[in-house]
Amino acid sequence: MDLYCDIQGQGTPILCLHGHPGSARTMAVFCERLAGPYQTLAPDLRGYGASQVRQPFHLEESLEDLVALLDRQGIEQCWVLGWSLGGILALELALRYPDRILGLILIATAARPVGNHPRPSRLEVVNTGLASLINLVIPGHPWVIRHLGQNSLYRYLLRRHTPVAYRRLAQEGFGAFVHTSRHAHQALNQAMAQGYNRLPDLGQIRVPCLVLCGDQDCHITAQASLETAHHLPQAESRCYANTAHLLPWEIPHELLNDIEAWLSCHTSNLAPPPG
Known part of the structure; x- marks a missing residue:
């Protein structure tokens, strides 16, 4: 290919x-x-x-x-x-x-x-969706990180919830997820x-x-x-x-x-x- x-x-x-x-x-x-x-x-x-x-x-x-x-x-x-x-x-x-x-x-x-990923809770799944969408609009915003990101599935992908990491998630990670077949x-x-x-x-x-x-x-x-x-x-x-x-x-x-x-x-x- x-x-x-x-x-x-x-x-x-x-x-x-x-x-x-x-x-x-x-x-x-x-x-x-x-x-x-x-x-x-x-x-x-x-x-x-x-x-x-x-x-x-x-x-x-x-x-x-x-x-x-x-x-x-x-x-x-x-x-x-x-x-x-x-x-x-x-x-x-x-x-x-x-x-x-x-x-x-x-x-x-x-x-x-x-x-050794723990079984995600329903709240974590919901917060992941909300965090991802809002983070697209305001990448790396402290409120999104503190109230949604750290209580979502991102808590298992990141230990340092920095604005830089969340900007990468918005600019590169979200599109990669959507376009994975x-x-x-x-x-x-x-x-x-x-x-x-x-x-x-x-x-x-x-x-x-x-x-x-x-x-x-x-x-x-x-x-x-x-x-x-x-x-x-x-x-x-x-x-x-x-x-x-x-x-x-x-x-x-x-x-x-x-x-x-x-x-x-x-x-x-x-x-x-x-x-």
């Missing part, structure tokens, strides 16, 4: 893969900083955003789409940055196409995803229902990896992320206090500083990209 892709910057390419629900726009927090010294490629995955489909599909087909995208851009090797589902796809790319991958940056993800929901549910577990295979990944997680993440727990780091032969990890699944929107500067420092360390000996 010819994926929609937002491409910015020059230099060594970084393929930026969004989560579920998600879109290329939700990766702006990374592309805004990394584009320049690097070339960022943020696609809408199959069934998401502008890459819509009419037929059901399997997640494995997304891997073929991504390799085709790299081929069209003439990219032989790249870094892959994946958030949540995007991190799972990043691991799969490294396992199936090892010669194409320079290294992995894995955020709020795991090779054996485990969650039912086929994308089905593909993810099918994959998870099969008991996804790639821990036994991670020893095959011989590229440097950076694993970042939030200590209060209940969608994919920090323990699951750190377990993944432990099984990767060349991994560094960091767990950030008082953050959850949307930690790139909670602590963008701290997170990006760590990513840039890690990339700088591991790209210093790379040859310039072709062309």
Whole structure:
């Protein structure tokens, strides 16, 4: 599939893969900083955003789409940055196409995803809808955050309910949710229902990896992320206090500083990209 892709910057390419629900726009927090010294490629995955489909599909087909995208851009090797589902796809790319991958940056993800999300209450569901709609009109307003957001399902996605995070929710998160297709929901549910577990295979990944997680993440727990780091032969990890699944929107500067420092360390000996 010819994926929609937002491409910015020059230099060594970084393929930026969004989560579920998600879109290329939700990766702006990374592309805004990394584009320049690097070339960022943020696609809408199959069934998401502008890459819509009419037929059901399997997640494995997304891997073929991504390799085709790299081929069209003439990219032989790249870094892959994946958030949540995007991190799972990043691991799969490294396992199936090892010669194409320079290294992995894995955020709020795991090779054996485990969650501990509590059962939502009816009030939380209602407050989520109200918070989302009002936040579209007045993004990041303190009243919305205090009276609705902190008493909604956002309490499980965020631990730091900042205006910056809620502006990201309004500008990028809401649209990504609306434009995530039912086929994308089905593909993810099918994959998870099969008991996804790639821990036994991670020893095959011989590229440097950076694993970042939030200590209060209940969608994919920090323990699951750190377990993944432990099984990767060349991994560094960091767990950030008082953050959850949307930690790139909670602590963008701290997170990006760590990513840039890690990339700088591991790209210093790379040859310039072709062309």
